[in-house]
Amino acid sequence: MILNKNQKIYFYLFGIFSLIISSIMGEDSSGGSKLDKEITRQFIDNFLISFNNGIEYFINSGQVQSPIFYILISIIEKTLGFNFLKYSYLLISSVIPIIFYMSLKKKFIGADKSILFLISLIIFFSPYFRSSATWITTDNLAIIFFILSVNKYLDLEKKNTNQNLILCIFYISIAVYIRQYYIIFFLLYFLKFFETLKLKKIFNLLFLIIIIFIPFVIYYYYFFKANIIHQSLSNNVFGINIFYNILIFSSLYLFYTIPFYISNLNEIKKNIFQNLDKFLIIFFVFGIIYFYYPITLDTLGGGIFIKISNILDNKFILLTSSYFGTFLILLNLNKNNFVVYLCLIFAFPTIIIYQKYYDPLLIMSILTLTKGGMLNQILNLNKINLIYLYSYFIFFLIISNLYYSFNL
Numbered sequence: 001m002i003l004n005k006n007q008k009i010y011f012y013l014f015g016i017f018s019l020i021i022s023s024i025m026g027e028d029s030s031g032g033s034k035l036d037k038e039i040t041r042q043f044i045d046n047f048l049i050s051f052n053n054g055i056e057y058f059i060n061s062g063q064v065q066s067p068i069f070y071i072l073i074s075i076i077e078k079t080l081g082f083n084f085l086k087y088s089y090l091l092i093s094s095v096i097p098i099i100f101y102m103s104l105k106k107k108f109i110g111a112d113k114s115i116l117f118l119i120s121l122i123i124f125f126s127p128y129f130r131s132s133a134t135w136i137t138t139d140n141l142a143i144i145f146f147i148l149s150v151n152k153y154l155d156l157e158k159k160n161t162n163q164n165l166i167l168c169i170f171y172i173s174i175a176v177y178i179r180q181y182y183i184i185f186f187l188l189y190f191l192k193f194f195e196t197l198k199l200k201k202i203f204n205l206l207f208l209i210i211i212i213f214i215p216f217v218i219y220y221y222y223f224f225k226a227n228i229i230h231q232s233l234s235n236n237v238f239g240i241n242i243f244y245n246i247l248i249f250s251s252l253y254l255f256y257t258i259p260f261y262i263s264n265l266n267e268i269k270k271n272i273f274q275n276l277d278k279f280l281i282i283f284f285v286f287g288i289i290y291f292y293y294p295i296t297l298d299t300l301g302g303g304i305f306i307k308i309s310n311i312l313d314n315k316f317i318l319l320t321s322s323y324f325g326t327f328l329i330l331l332n333l334n335k336n337n338f339v340v341y342l343c344l345i346f347a348f349p350t351i352i353i354y355q356k357y358y359d360p361l362l363i364m365s366i367l368t369l370t371k372g373g374m375l376n377q378i379l380n381l382n383k384i385n386l387i388y389l390y391s392y393f394i395f396f397l398i399i400s401n402l403y404y405s406f407n408l
Contacts, residue, residue, distance in 0.1 A: 003114040011117075015124035016094045023090055023134045029127035029397060030356050031404040037135035040070065047074035059223055066219055068177045069138045086136065093133035093140040096360075097123045099147045103368045104379075106154040112382045119367070119384065125393040127400040128356040142179035143361065145171045150368050153189060160196060169205060173212045181347040181357075188339050188369065241351070244295070247322045248353050249345050251305045254325030256363045257375060259392040261328065263385035264378055271331055271374065278330055286323045295319075303355040304396075307403075332373025340369045 003011070028034040043061070047054030047070055054074065058067045077085045101120035108116060123129055132139040149171035155164045168189065175182040186209075193202055261268055272279050289295075295315045305321040329341060344365060348357050370376060378384065 003117060008114075008117055011121055012094075012097070015097065015121055016091070018124060019090050019094060019130060019133050020087075022130050023086065027134055027401065028131055028404060029400040030131035031400070032354070032356065033128075033131035033135040033137055036137045040073075040135075040137060043067070043070040044074045044077065047071055048078055055222075065138070065180050066177050066216060069141060073136065089136050089140075090133050092144065093129065094124075096129065096140065096143055096147060097121050099144065099151060100364055100368075103147060103151045103154055106151070106158075107368055108376075108379050111380055115382055115384055115386065116379075118386055119379075119389070122389060122393045123360050123364075125390075125397045126360045127397055128359040130397075131356075138178050139356065142175045142182060143364070145175035145178065146182055146185070146361070147364060147368075149175065149185070149189075150364075153192070154368065156192070156196075165193075165197075165201075165205065166208065169208060170212070173209065176213075177216060184343045184347045188343050191339060242345075243293075245345055245348070245353060247289075247295075247318065248302055248306070249341075249358075250323075250325035250329060251318060251321040252303050252325070252355065252358050252362060253329055253366075254321050255304055256359070257328060257366065259389045260375060260378055260384060262388050262392075264374075264383055267374065267378075272327075275330070279327060282323060282326055282330070286319055286326075289319060301352040301354040303353070303358075328374075332370060332375050334372050337370045337373060340365060 026034070043054065043058055043063075046057040047067075051071070054070065055067060058070065073085065076088070080088075097120045100123060101117050104111075104116040104120060105113060129140060129143075131137070149168050152164050152168035152171060156168060172182060172185055172189065190202075193205065197205075295318065302318075305318045309315050309318040333341075344358070344362060366375065367379070
């Protein structure tokens with residue numbers, strides 16, 4: 001497939017146009033962004049009164065993340081007005097597919113560039129991306145800096161320059177300032193740095209990170225001092241159920257990667273027979289989970305498969321999706337990918353995991369940061385059925401809108 005420059009521009013502009021329509025209609029296909037916007041509005045209004053008033057209100061609200069996003073948004077709104085803020089955030093959000101495409105090109109050098117471009121545009125059909133762009137929540141701005149850091153991380157594999165190192169660290173640090181869970185990706189980055197950099201340069205990088213995070217530490221000093229952290233962490237971290245988190249992650253891994261595998265079913269069958277022992281062991285383990293492990297279905301979050309399980313009042317759907325997701329993960333497992341999966345699992349050490357945490361983070365991380373395995377081979381060999389891919393994610397967007405419109 002070959003798309004010329006004009007065709008790429010038309011496809012991209014269509015995506016932006018769909019965001020504008022989404023904003024005008026007040027689309028909330030994620031089901032929670034409209035509510036998040038009301039919370040965001042309170043923070044912004046308090047920062048509009050004064051900086052000190054905003055900080056005090058934010059700390060007392062018990063928010064674990066830093067207030068940098070709300071400070072920035074309040075400054076823009078106060079200076080340029082809400083309408084400018086609203087539509088500029090739409091346009092800023094629309095940069096994400098472009099940076100994603102740039103990263104895919106750097107990773108899959110021999111792949112069809114037109115296919116990679118069209119893959120990057122599926123971000124426009126993400127309910128959570130669209131809702132964040134429409135309702136001005138933190139998610140999209142954090143994703144921008146995360147994927148920028150990934151872009152520089154990929155550059156480091158070809159050209160290990162100080163500029164690439166500093167920009168990689170700088171971008172991921174900004175992402176952490178906006179959404180704190182991105183801090184887990186320092187683990188992946190530093191494992192790479194320890195393999196390729198001299199000890200002196202690693203210490204210099206650590207010093208740079210300390211300098212960057214001084215304001216972050218100061219903020220959390222006052223956060224601790226206000227005695228809010230104890231309640232926040234007890235509600236969000238100490239109640240973590242790692243096993244349950246792995247079930248949710250593996251089910252969502254299946255959900256977001258299955259359209260890439262669907263045109264390669266013969267390869268999957270071949271891999272099942274080649275790894276029949278693993279397949280049967282996983283089947284046995286999930287059989288035990290089904291009969292003996294208590295899974296609460298009447299809960300918030302958990303993603304699409306747990307919602308279907310809730311509707312049917314049966315955990316079979318969740319466990320089946322998690323089972324096949326686990327098998328696909330094993331087909332792509334190696335040292336590097338294991339670290340990527342760990343980062344994605346431990347990025348959200350909370351009692352409740354919402355699907356929006358992984359959308360579009362999961363698909364972007366898997367396609368840009370993993371190495372080897374069946375999924376990367378599919379992309380390298382251009383074995384992607386774009387009709388299946390687009391039909392799948394457009395259908396997901398439609399269903400999401402219908403689901404939350406009728407409050408199922």
